[in-house]
Every structure is written in structure tokens, then in C-alpha cells.
Amino acid sequence: MNKLITIIVFILLVCQISATTQTDSIALENAFVKVMRKSTVGFSTNDTLFGTRVIVALTDTKIKSKKTNKILKRGEVAVFQKNEKYKITTGDFFEVVFKLNHPAPKGPTEWLEPQKNTFVYEDNEFRIFEERLEGGDTRELHSHAQRVVVRLNEVQLTDPRFKPNGSPGGGIQVPNTVRFAEPMVHVVKNLSKIPLFNIIIELKYK
Numbered sequence: 474m475n476k477l478i479t480i481i482v483f484i485l486l487v488c489q490i491s492a493t494t495q496t497d498s499i500a501l502e503n504a505f506v507k508v509m510r511k512s513t514v515g516f517s518t519n520d521t522l523f524g525t526r527v528i529v530a531l532t533d534t535k536i537k538s539k540k541t542n543k544i545l546k547r548g549e550v551a552v553f554q555k556n557e558k559y560k561i562t563t564g565d566f567f568e569v570v571f572k573l574n575h576p577a578p579k580g581p582t583e584w585l586e587p588q589k590n591t592f593v594y595e596d597n598e599f600r601i602f603e604e605r606l607e608g609g610d611t612r613e614l615h616s617h618a619q620r621v622v623v624r625l626n627e628v629q630l631t632d633p634r635f636k637p638n639g640s641p642g643g644g645i646q647v648p649n650t651v652r653f654a655e656p657m658v659h660v661v662k663n664l665s666k667i668p669l670f671n672i673i674i675e676l677k678y679k
Contacts, residue, residue: 505575509568524555527569529623529672534564578676580618581656587615604671611662620675623651628665
């Protein structure tokens with residue numbers, strides 16, 4: 474009996490150690506990006522897998538690098554080019570890392586520029602904007618390419634052409650979550666009283 478108890482205690486200790494040393498913080502991964510939560514993809518001098526990196530702050534996030542030391546507020550972003558190293562000392566955040574040699578991004582069947590958003594960054598590969606919409610407001614017909622969506626406020630969205638009052642549990646933006654969205658053309662209404670606030674990292678397509 475004593476031997477059995479010893480074995481059980483040993484197993485429990487191993488499980489506890491494994492749980493406390495777990496470092497896998499992948500929030501999302503596909504052919505385009507690898508997204509980490511409160512963790513970063515390691516740097517390597519011969520790194521041939523990853524390119525540009527984007528930090529999206531969920532709380533006050535302190536970043537140190539050779540060219541800058543900054544504190545990002547919730548919803549603010551910082552962009553680092555390939556092999557540009559940095560260290561995050563405090564905060565909760567997503568790190569969005571673009572994979573090199575990813576497939577060609579896809580776009581919608583037609584392009585209608587979305588209105589009422591605030592653009593914060595753009596290069597040849599992608600653009601970043603704050604997706605904002607006041608409570609009760611509608612964004613008219615507009616387009617999206619493939620994109621990473623970081624949700625910051627809990628609101629309910631609907632396409633009023635099909636479901637003017639939404640559907641139970643449908644269209645909920647869950648705060649502090651991330652997803653990869655496919656191209657679309659739609660209308661969006663914010664059914665909630667508070668503003669929509671998402672960070673969108675949208676791929677450019679030809």
C-alpha cells in the first residue's frame with residue numbers, strides 16, 4: 474500500500490511540474506501566421522520561417538528593442554520587421570508572426586472600402602486598422618480580404634439584410650480572442666450599446 478501511495482504521489486508531482494512548465498501558448502496557427510498569447514516565437518539568426526511580427530496589446534505591454542522602449546496601451550500595436558529583435562517584459566498581448574513563403578492571399582469578389590475605421594499601419598504585405606463601430610450604428614456594404622481579427626470589446630454584430638435583430642448567441646465578439654477570417658462582402662450592424670473595437674491585420678492580395 475505504501476509503495477502504491479508513493480507511486481501516486483510521484484505521478485501527481487510530475488503532472489504538476491509539467492503543468493507549471495508548459496510553454497505552448499499558440500492561440501492560432503495556419504499557413505499564413507502563427508499567433509502567440511502572452512508569449513513570443515523564439516528568434517534565430519538563421520530563421521527562414523518567419524518574417525514580420527505584430528504585437529497587439531491586451532493590457533499595458535512594455536517592449537524593449539534596440540531602437541525603442543515603449544509601453545503599448547490596450548488595442549495599440551507595434552510592428553517589427555524580420556530579424557528585428559525585441560523583448561516584452563510586462564503585459565498581456567498577442568504576437569502575430571507572419572510566415573515566409575505563405576500562400577498567395579485571397580480577396581473578395583469585389584472591393585468596397587470599409588468606412589469608419591482608423592488605419593494605423595500599412596506595408597506591401599498587409600495593413601492594420603482599428604475596426605470601430607458605435608453602438609447601434611451600421612457599416613454599409615464593404616469588403617474584406619483574408620485577415621487576422623483580434624477582438625477587444627464584447628458586442629453583437631449582424632448583417633441586417635438577413636437578420637436585422639441578430640440571432641441568439643450569434644455574432645458575439647468575445648474579448649481577448651483571435652481568429653483568422655476569410656474574404657467577404659457584407660453589411661455590419663452593431664446591436665450593442667457599446668462600440669465595436671477590433672484590431673484587423675488584413676493581408677493584401679493581387
